[in-house]
Amino acid sequence: MTSDTADAPRLFWFRDDLRLDDNPGLVAACEGKAPLVLLYVLDDSEDGTRRLGGAARWWLHGSLGSLSRDLAALGQTLIIRRGPARDVVRDIVAETGVRRAFWNRRYAFAGDLDSDIAADLEKAGCATETFSANLLFEPDAVRSGKGEPFRVYSAYWRAAQRTGEIRNPVTPPKALPPPLPDLSGEPLDALALLPTDPDWAGGLRDAWQPGESDASERLESFLADRVAAYAKRRDFPADPATSKLSPHLRFGEISPVRIWHATADMREAQKFRSELGWRDFAWHALAQAPDMARTNLRDEFDGFPWAAPDEEILRAWQMGRTGYPIVDAGMRQLWQTGWMHNRVRMVVASFLTKHLLIDWRHGEQWFWDTLVDADPANNPFGWQWVAGSGFDAQPYFRIFNPVLQGQKFDPDGAYVRAFVPEIGDLPDRDIHKPWEASPMELKAAGIELGVDYPTPIVDHREARERSLEAYQEMRQAD
Numbered sequence: 001m002t003s004d005t006a007d008a009p010r011l012f013w014f015r016d017d018l019r020l021d022d023n024p025g026l027v028a029a030c031e032g033k034a035p036l037v038l039l040y041v042l043d044d045s046e047d048g049t050r051r052l053g054g055a056a057r058w059w060l061h062g063s064l065g066s067l068s069r070d071l072a073a074l075g076q077t078l079i080i081r082r083g084p085a086r087d088v089v090r091d092i093v094a095e096t097g098v099r100r101a102f103w104n105r106r107y108a109f110a111g112d113l114d115s116d117i118a119a120d121l122e123k124a125g126c127a128t129e130t131f132s133a134n135l136l137f138e139p140d141a142v143r144s145g146k147g148e149p150f151r152v153y154s155a156y157w158r159a160a161q162r163t164g165e166i167r168n169p170v171t172p173p174k175a176l177p178p179p180l181p182d183l184s185g186e187p188l189d190a191l192a193l194l195p196t197d198p199d200w201a202g203g204l205r206d207a208w209q210p211g212e213s214d215a216s217e218r219l220e221s222f223l224a225d226r227v228a229a230y231a232k233r234r235d236f237p238a239d240p241a242t243s244k245l246s247p248h249l250r251f252g253e254i255s256p257v258r259i260w261h262a263t264a265d266m267r268e269a270q271k272f273r274s275e276l277g278w279r280d281f282a283w284h285a286l287a288q289a290p291d292m293a294r295t296n297l298r299d300e301f302d303g304f305p306w307a308a309p310d311e312e313i314l315r316a317w318q319m320g321r322t323g324y325p326i327v328d329a330g331m332r333q334l335w336q337t338g339w340m341h342n343r344v345r346m347v348v349a350s351f352l353t354k355h356l357l358i359d360w361r362h363g364e365q366w367f368w369d370t371l372v373d374a375d376p377a378n379n380p381f382g383w384q385w386v387a388g389s390g391f392d393a394q395p396y397f398r399i400f401n402p403v404l405q406g407q408k409f410d411p412d413g414a415y416v417r418a419f420v421p422e423i424g425d426l427p428d429r430d431i432h433k434p435w436e437a438s439p440m441e442l443k444a445a446g447i448e449l450g451v452d453y454p455t456p457i458v459d460h461r462e463a464r465e466r467s468l469e470a471y472q473e474m475r476q477a478d
């Protein structure tokens, strides 16, 4: 390396790794004294990445604000720019004379885009160095004995753990090289990530604080108070039993490697750690099928006879007005807080695809727009898993009964009462099936069914038969 290159400014490009702790690319970029450009690019061009939905944009605003403040405390500046990443990165390198660029790796379509950008930069005389930072095991690192990727989680996870030690986390830099004077970006507000007219984000503000420090506090409190009961209580949506780290992980405010090592000596954390394995597995699947948000992983589902789109029915599901309390509670939790409990995600996704026979892509898109943790791998993976079209999926013919799911996982109705308050005065016996309450009970609870709360939009038994027939039709056509 010439001294010219050693003194030239360096670039670290932040993407889904909005943190200082355990950020290998950032640490490498900080070696030496050359000035450092710290860049974030908001790319809505859909070239290699998916345009973020509304709730995720709200989160991103908070996360970038928090990162900017943390960097400012170390004398640095986050340069925020907008536009197709390929153009923005190429331009900033030309503008600043950067000769070495660093980033943490992305995968699937985003990985292809990064390879194109690296090739552009090499041509312009700028070397690139990339790092593993956001998964425990990168998608290509886990292979069967025959060198094949996996389609079954249990085999994948066994093989992953045989591939060797997970790297040690790196500590955050104590000091950062100076910024380049006179280099400017856009103010965060100019990205217009927050909703204004109307401002629907009140519930999100009440529920969350994006940013690295809240992520690590959440991990600490989870490990101190809740991890021991996680395996037993994680399916009960009224319990604060899970970590709620998903949006922090989605935006890389906390590293899975940091979490892995923080739980190394906790036997009781095994189940929790295996959920991080599912996250890796979803990325392993996305790397095999980058179009997973649009294309069935099992192609016999291409012939599935989904119902013709019915806006009114879809709207009832989206707004939590199906008449099935556990489904409605989940959909309202999502709308109000930008998050939904995992068990209930499975129930509402099953209800959409099986009871309503609506193509899973409609649900996936709604989640993409409304979840603060909307994730390019986990979201389509979760939808295809429930719909039956995915890798290692739940069989299509396993159809959740929303009443039984409610009674089993929300036995005293606390979750339903929190999000469907208009039926909150029904006795526990009826809370998951208000249509079976007696006229006297309904009156005592102040409910007129069909007026204050809907009657079920489909009958469970009929819907179940219809969806099993649709499944048979697909199998016969295949």
Ligand SMILES: Cc1cc2nc3c(=O)[nH]c(=O)nc-3n(C[C@H](O)[C@H](O)[C@H](O)COP(=O)(O)OP(=O)(O)OC[C@H]3O[C@@H](n4cnc5c(N)ncnc54)[C@H](O)[C@@H]3O)c2cc1C
Binding pocket: 234, 242, 243, 244, 245, 246, 247, 249, 250, 272, 275, 276, 278, 279, 280, 282, 340, 341, 342, 343, 345, 346, 349, 367, 371, 373, 374, 375, 376, 378, 379, 380, 382, 383, 386
């Ligand atoms: C239809 C459907 C859609 C989903 N969409 C998303 C999504 O867009 N983003 C997302 O992060 N998760 C998604 N999930 C997975 C799961 O519901 C959430 O990760 C989990 O509810 C987040 O809550 P938590 O952080 O408290 O999880 P915890 O139980 O505390 O788990 C810790 C972490 O492990 C990962 N994890 C947990 N469960 C899963 C899982 N089943 N699959 C993959 N990773 C998992 C998450 O990163 C999570 O934060 C979806 C699941 C379904 C059924």
